[in-house]
Amino acid sequence: MTAASDTAETLLAELPPAAAVWCSGLRKRYKRRTAVDDVSFTVRRGEVLGLLGPNGAGKTTVIKMLLGLVRPDAGEVLLLGRPARDPKARARVGYLPELFRYQPWLTATEVLDLHVRLAGAAIPDAERRGCLALVGLADRAGDRVGGFSKGMQQRLGLAVALVARPEFVVLDEPTSALDPLGRADVRDLLLSLRAKGVAVLLNSHLIGEVERVCDRVVILDKGRIAASGSLAELLGQRELRLRLDEVGAAAEARLAAAGKLTRDGDAFTVALGDEVAVPDLVADLVGLGVRVHAVEPGRISLEERLLDILRTGNTEEPA
Ligand SMILES: Nc1ncnc2c1ncn2[C@@H]1O[C@H](COP(=O)(O)OP(=O)(O)OP(=O)(O)O)[C@@H](O)[C@H]1O
Numbered sequence: 001m002t003a004a005s006d007t008a009e010t011l012l013a014e015l016p017p018a019a020a021v022w023c024s025g026l027r028k029r030y031k032r033r034t035a036v037d038d039v040s041f042t043v044r045r046g047e048v049l050g051l052l053g054p055n056g057a058g059k060t061t062v063i064k065m066l067l068g069l070v071r072p073d074a075g076e077v078l079l080l081g082r083p084a085r086d087p088k089a090r091a092r093v094g095y096l097p098e099l100f101r102y103q104p105w106l107t108a109t110e111v112l113d114l115h116v117r118l119a120g121a122a123i124p125d126a127e128r129r130g131c132l133a134l135v136g137l138a139d140r141a142g143d144r145v146g147g148f149s150k151g152m153q154q155r156l157g158l159a160v161a162l163v164a165r166p167e168f169v170v171l172d173e174p175t176s177a178l179d180p181l182g183r184a185d186v187r188d189l190l191l192s193l194r195a196k197g198v199a200v201l202l203n204s205h206l207i208g209e210v211e212r213v214c215d216r217v218v219i220l221d222k223g224r225i226a227a228s229g230s231l232a233e234l235l236g237q238r239e240l241r242l243r244l245d246e247v248g249a250a251a252e253a254r255l256a257a258a259g260k261l262t263r264d265g266d267a268f269t270v271a272l273g274d275e276v277a278v279p280d281l282v283a284d285l286v287g288l289g290v291r292v293h294a295v296e297p298g299r300i301s302l303e304e305r306l307l308d309i310l311r312t313g314n315t316e317e318p319a
C-alpha cells in the first residue's frame with residue numbers, strides 16, 4: 001500500500017460511521033398514481049425510527065427504495081454510506097418484508113442457514129440456534145415452515161432479519177401477526193438492538209408500540225411526509241395531573257409557578273416548564289398543607305397526535 005492510500009485509510013477510519021440510511025427527494029409513481037413524493041429523512045446509527053401512516057401512504061414503497069428493491073423515479077439513497085444496490089451495504093442490513101413466504105419444505109434451521117449463506121456471514125451454529133430461541137422458536141427449529149402458523153412465520157422472519165449481525169434492521173410490520181407476548185418480546189428485542197448501537201427502521205400500525213420504542217417518528221400521508229421529529233417534538237410538553245385538596249392561595253401560586261395551571265374541582269393540570277422537578281413540587285405542596293391524593297405524569301398520546309395530523313393536517317407543535 002502506498003503512503004498516500006495509507007493516509008486515506010487512516011483518515012476514513014477516523015470519520016464517524018455514515019448514517020444507517022439517508023435519503024433525499026425520493027419519488028415513485030406507479031402508472032399515473034404517485035406512491036411516494038419528495039421524501040427525505042435519515043436514520044442515525046443506534047436510533048429506532050418509526051415510520052407511520054395510513055394504508056397506502058407509501059411506507060412499504062419507501063422501504064423498498066431504501067433497500068434498492070424498487071428503483072426511485074427521483075431522489076437519492078445512501079445505505080450505510082453506500083449506494084442502496086451495493087451488495088456490501090445490503091449484507092449488513094437485516095430486512096423483514098411485509099409479505100413473505102419461505103420455501104415450505106425447509107425447516108426453520110435450514111431457512112436461517114440459507115440466509116446466513118446469502119449474507120456471506122460466518123455465524124456459528126450456536127448463535128443461529130440462539131437467534132431462533134430469541135424469537136421463541138427453539139423447540140420448532142427442526143420443523144418444516146410449511147406447517148408454521150402465521151405468527152410463527154413472522155417470528156422466523158424476524159430471526160432471518162437478525163441472524164447475520166446486521167448494523168441496520170428494517171422491519172415492515174414485524175408484529176402484525178404476533179400475540180401480545182410476542183409483541184412484548186419484539187419490543188424488548190428492539191430496545192436491546194438499540195443498546196448494541198444497531199439502527200432500526202420500524203413500520204407499524206401499532207402506535208403504542210412505536211411510541212414505546214422509537215426515538216423519532218416520520219409520518220407519511222399520501223406519499224408525502226406529513227410530520228417528523230422526536231416524540232418530544234411531536235407530542236409537546238409534559239404535563240402533570242394532580243388530585244389535591246386543601247389547596248390554599250400559596251399552594252395554588254406554587255402550582256402556577258411550575259407551569260400553566262388549569263383546575264377542575266380537585267383535579268389540577270400543570271403544563272410543566274422545562275426545569276420543574278416533580279418531587280420538589282410535591283414536597284412544597286405538602287409543606288403548604290395540601291393533601292396529595294394522586295400525581296400522574298402525562299402528555300397526549302402519539303395516537304391522538306397522529307389522528308390530529310392525518311385528519312386536519314395540523315402539524316403545529318402542541319402547546
Ligand atoms: N407494485 C405496485 N404496483 C402498483 N402500485 C403499487 C405497487 N406498490 C405499491 N403501489 C401503490 O403505491 C401506494 C403506496 O403503497 P405502499 O405499499 O407503499 O403503502 P403502505 O404505506 O405500505 O400501506 P400499508 O399500510 O397498507 O402497508 C398505494 O397506492 C399502492 O397501491
Ligand SMILES: [Mg+2]
Pocket residue numbers: 059060061098172
Ligand atoms: Mg406497507
